Amino acid sequence: MFKNLTKLSQIKTSYNSTLKERMTGRKILPTNVKPTHYQLTLRPNLETYKYTGSVFVDLQVNEESSEITLNSKQINVEAGKLLAKDGKLIEVIPKEQMKVFEADEILKLSLKSKLSVNQEVKLQLDFNSELNDKLKGFYRSHFKNEETGEDKVMATTQFEATDARMAFPCWDEPALKATFDVALEVSKDVTALSNMNATSEEDIEGNLKKVTFATTPIMSTYLLAFIVAELDYVEAFTKVGTPIPCRVYAPKGTAHLGKFSVDVCTKTLDLFNTVFGTPYPLPKMDMVAIADFDMGAMENWGLVTYRTNSILFDEATTTQSSKQWIASTVTHELAHQWFGNLVTMEWWSDLWLNEGFATWVGTYAIDKLFPEWNYWDTFVSDDVQRGLSLDCLRSSHPIEVEVQDPAEIDQIFDAISYSKGGSVIRMLSAYLTEDVFLEGIRQYLKKHAYGNASTGDLWAQLSETSGQDVSEFMNLWTKQTAGYPVLSAEREGNTLQITQTRFLSSGDITGEEKEQFWWNPLGLLTTGQTKASQEILHEKTTKIELPEGADYFILNYGFNSLFRVQYPEDNLKKLGELVAKKEVLSSVDRVYLVSNVGSLAVGGYGSTTVLLEFLLNFRDEEEYVVWREIANQLSNLSNALFDQPEEVQKLLKKYRLELFSGIASRVGWEEKSTDSASTPLLREIAITNAGKAGDAAIVAEAKDRFKRYTEGDQSAIPSDLTAAVYSIVLLYGGKDEHDAIKKIYLETTGTDQKLVAMAALGATPHGDLIQETLNFGLTDDVRAQDLFRLIAHCGNNPKGRHTTWSFVKENWDLLPAEYGQTPFSMNIILKYVTEFSSQIDLDDLNEFFSDKDTSIIEMTLSQSLESIAINASWVQRDSENIRKWLEANLI
Numbered sequence: 001m002f003k004n005l006t007k008l009s010q011i012k013t014s015y016n017s018t019l020k021e022r023m024t025g026r027k028i029l030p031t032n033v034k035p036t037h038y039q040l041t042l043r044p045n046l047e048t049y050k051y052t053g054s055v056f057v058d059l060q061v062n063e064e065s066s067e068i069t070l071n072s073k074q075i076n077v078e079a080g081k082l083l084a085k086d087g088k089l090i091e092v093i094p095k096e097q098m099k100v101f102e103a104d105e106i107l108k109l110s111l112k113s114k115l116s117v118n119q120e121v122k123l124q125l126d127f128n129s130e131l132n133d134k135l136k137g138f139y140r141s142h143f144k145n146e147e148t149g150e151d152k153v154m155a156t157t158q159f160e161a162t163d164a165r166m167a168f169p170c171w172d173e174p175a176l177k178a179t180f181d182v183a184l185e186v187s188k189d190v191t192a193l194s195n196m197n198a199t200s201e202e203d204i205e206g207n208l209k210k211v212t213f214a215t216t217p218i219m220s221t222y223l224l225a226f227i228v229a230e231l232d233y234v235e236a237f238t239k240v241g242t243p244i245p246c247r248v249y250a251p252k253g254t255a256h257l258g259k260f261s262v263d264v265c266t267k268t269l270d271l272f273n274t275v276f277g278t279p280y281p282l283p284k285m286d287m288v289a290i291a292d293f294d295m296g297a298m299e300n301w302g303l304v305t306y307r308t309n310s311i312l313f314d315e316a317t318t319t320q321s322s323k324q325w326i327a328s329t330v331t332h333e334l335a336h337q338w339f340g341n342l343v344t345m346e347w348w349s350d351l352w353l354n355e356g357f358a359t360w361v362g363t364y365a366i367d368k369l370f371p372e373w374n375y376w377d378t379f380v381s382d383d384v385q386r387g388l389s390l391d392c393l394r395s396s397h398p399i400e401v402e403v404q405d406p407a408e409i410d411q412i413f414d415a416i417s418y419s420k421g422g423s424v425i426r427m428l429s430a431y432l433t434e435d436v437f438l439e440g441i442r443q444y445l446k447k448h449a450y451g452n453a454s455t456g457d458l459w460a461q462l463s464e465t466s467g468q469d470v471s472e473f474m475n476l477w478t479k480q481t482a483g484y485p486v487l488s489a490e491r492e493g494n495t496l497q498i499t500q501t502r503f504l505s506s507g508d509i510t511g512e513e514k515e516q517f518w519w520n521p522l523g524l525l526t527t528g529q530t531k532a533s534q535e536i537l538h539e540k541t542t543k544i545e546l547p548e549g550a551d552y553f554i555l556n557y558g559f560n561s562l563f564r565v566q567y568p569e570d571n572l573k574k575l576g577e578l579v580a581k582k583e584v585l586s587s588v589d590r591v592y593l594v595s596n597v598g599s600l601a602v603g604g605y606g607s608t609t610v611l612l613e614f615l616l617n618f619r620d621e622e623e624y625v626v627w628r629e630i631a632n633q634l635s636n637l638s639n640a641l642f643d644q645p646e647e648v649q650k651l652l653k654k655y656r657l658e659l660f661s662g663i664a665s666r667v668g669w670e671e672k673s674t675d676s677a678s679t680p681l682l683r684e685i686a687i688t689n690a691g692k693a694g695d696a697a698i699v700a701e702a703k704d705r706f707k708r709y710t711e712g713d714q715s716a717i718p719s720d721l722t723a724a725v726y727s728i729v730l731l732y733g734g735k736d737e738h739d740a741i742k743k744i745y746l747e748t749t750g751t752d753q754k755l756v757a758m759a760a761l762g763a764t765p766h767g768d769l770i771q772e773t774l775n776f777g778l779t780d781d782v783r784a785q786d787l788f789r790l791i792a793h794c795g796n797n798p799k800g801r802h803t804t805w806s807f808v809k810e811n812w813d814l815l816p817a818e819y820g821q822t823p824f825s826m827n828i829i830l831k832y833v834t835e836f837s838s839q840i841d842l843d844d845l846n847e848f849f850s851d852k853d854t855s856i857i858e859m860t861l862s863q864s865l866e867s868i869a870i871n872a873s874w875v876q877r878d879s880e881n882i883r884k885w886l887e888a889n890l891i
Helices: 008-022 255-276 320-336 348-369 375-391 406-411 416-432 434-448 455-466 470-478 569-581 587-603 608-618 624-640 646-667 679-692 696-710 719-731 735-747 751-761 767-777 784-796 798-810 814-819 823-833 839-849 855-890
Strands: 033-045 050-061 065-071 076-084 089-093 098-101 106-115 120-130 137-144 151-158 179-187 191-194 198-203 208-213 226-229 231-237 245-251 285-290 303-307 343-345 451-453 485-492 495-502 541-545 564-566
Touching: 076 106, 089 106, 137 226, 151 285, 151 303, 179 191, 179 226, 226 303, 231 255, 245 255, 255 285, 255 320, 255 348, 255 434, 285 320, 303 320, 320 348, 320 375, 320 679, 343 348, 343 434, 348 375, 348 416, 348 455, 375 416, 375 587, 375 624, 406 855, 416 434, 416 455, 416 470, 434 451, 434 455, 455 470, 564 587, 569 587, 569 608, 587 608, 587 624, 587 855, 608 624, 608 646, 608 855, 624 646, 624 679, 624 855, 646 679, 646 855, 679 696, 679 719, 696 719, 696 735, 719 735, 719 751, 735 751, 735 767, 751 784, 767 784, 767 798, 784 798, 784 823, 798 823, 823 855, 839 855
Parallel strands: 033 179, 245 285, 285 303, 343 451, 485 564
Antiparallel strands: 033 050, 050 120, 065 106, 076 089, 076 120, 098 106, 137 151, 151 226, 179 208, 191 226, 198 208, 231 245, 485 495, 495 541
């Protein structure tokens, strides 16, 4: 149960005490036997949503025992047998010798005979279960055949982290690798897929066929997958080494939309085969679009599954941001074929070895395939910032975090494992140099291929390759308590004294936290220099002599390291002048400066008026990533102040208009021959912000284009501006506009544009329309996976936040029961619906959750409560100064 948490110090105590309890022992299976091979046969029925199955597991006996314990969840095991290696019966295992421990997701088999050390036996289990509708295990998804309009059903899987046990009884831990033979008995008119290529297909009874697949490499259970549905595909082949067939499977009538993804797939595999020195080891790569899917994608070895909007691309309607999302999702999942699949973490505590690496390597691939996208800039403005935003909370967690059971494991699929993990890898790669780093990675993959590895194994290999003790300084980032430092930079003449302490958005550093320190390349640049110096900060404080005539200094030039900086006031002013003059600072440096000043304001390290003043230097900015960070900082401020008087809201809008009207005018509505690859993204964010801020010309143009579009002129709104137009007309419209966009949502078949319309529905400022939208989410017109996003869009709207939170409270028990309770979906709700900034709201959340089982959302709930307390402190501390500054500078 979750305890009442009001003060930040209480949040810290509650979380850390729980963490200590976790470290006392993992909930893992006994080691008396170990699986080495599975022979799995499944017969799913797409009409009854039931399936039957049998599994033969080759076991190696490690300890004398008369019990076999394995994982099983919601599986009805009908019969069991213990067989000798040659198949001879040792004993039948009746139901009365089987005991299910539901809470622990364990099936314990009591044997009459005793197993002896080094004995090799086979376990046979026959079972049945349901193709569930909870988006995990072996589940069903509903989709439409776009050629015939018929409704169809797919049987598909989602096993990570611990849901293979929902499909068949197994040893469901990442270190318990085995090989798999899979056979699917299915209707003759469907496609059957698994990790490996089909080796035979034979007709069996009735209208059924049996599809048998080749034996897999040794692999973890969470990477196994199988799919049964009426599908079509597009195909292409790799060019490096032996040609590998790559396919995108999708519902009939939509497979052609997979051409972009399959092209990214072949090029990415070719790149990775070259860079990693270890060829992709499977004979094929299939990628499948799935209509009902909880996450963005899943890296099953040789059979990657995707949410439809993460793989299918329509050149005519898909936005540039969605195109980049698709490409980055594909490269991320293909990176996992090496990082996670070929080499797997020993336990989920090292999840970051999978996700952090895939985040960094996926970005590396995008930068090579699409250099015009400048995707490392996007990585900095997206992943680095996301990691820093979570890690400045006391309720964050270390990169290597001890977890014991499924409820805890699922919660660490977060910005620390993905974004901070990827950011730390980027920092290390920059320090060692990319060539040295990649050589170390090549050796690491060769050494641990088909096995399991820990963070220590990675550091050991990089130390051997680089000649440096990598573990000595990187353990400070992965094992140490969560967080990162803020550097206080004080200048006396030419002497720069730098002191580091932990950075917290709450600003209330304890004595213990004041003593923490990290290893960080400083990236120091001063007047007249073009390359940053190589000084390393690896202690609490250091002194550096600046060259004569140094007018200013910059820390973290290139934004490779992870820290915030408290600059002297005069130095920050000079950096602002460099921004205005467009000198010295790259786009990522400007992103860093904006986020740095904004973060310091939230935590009370500096005044918010410093942020407001500093942002005025960016009026002539032209880079999308910088404007995106400016928009994020203004949104953070607006979210914190959303309950303040209307006069403050109007002043904030006027300030936003002051910043965004110029860039919106410069980029305009129409595509130009001089546009870069990022201009569509810039145009969308500029017009959206200028329109929401009340730019009369923008609002009028949006309304006119929307009117023409709804009257049948499909060219009136460019696809990249659809979201901008929808949000603007809803903000300044009423029920007619809301109904029109709902109609678009219902009638649009393209997933990308459908999701744009859904997101826009939450942008209305009218409480009754927010309530109508939320109720609409409970109908059959909205997929279960999309309901949680719809709720998040409504809650992310300050005007709809209280209405949405009331809706969530009223339906808290209904949501998991009817729509599936996954940490991913429930965490979405918590993150976006609870962005409050008052003690009253904090008390309300505490009271609501006081008697709820919050085991699967414990981390996110702690973070939400802490964020509310931080916002409340921020508003109390700075709201009056903000109002006075805005009045003095805008009126």
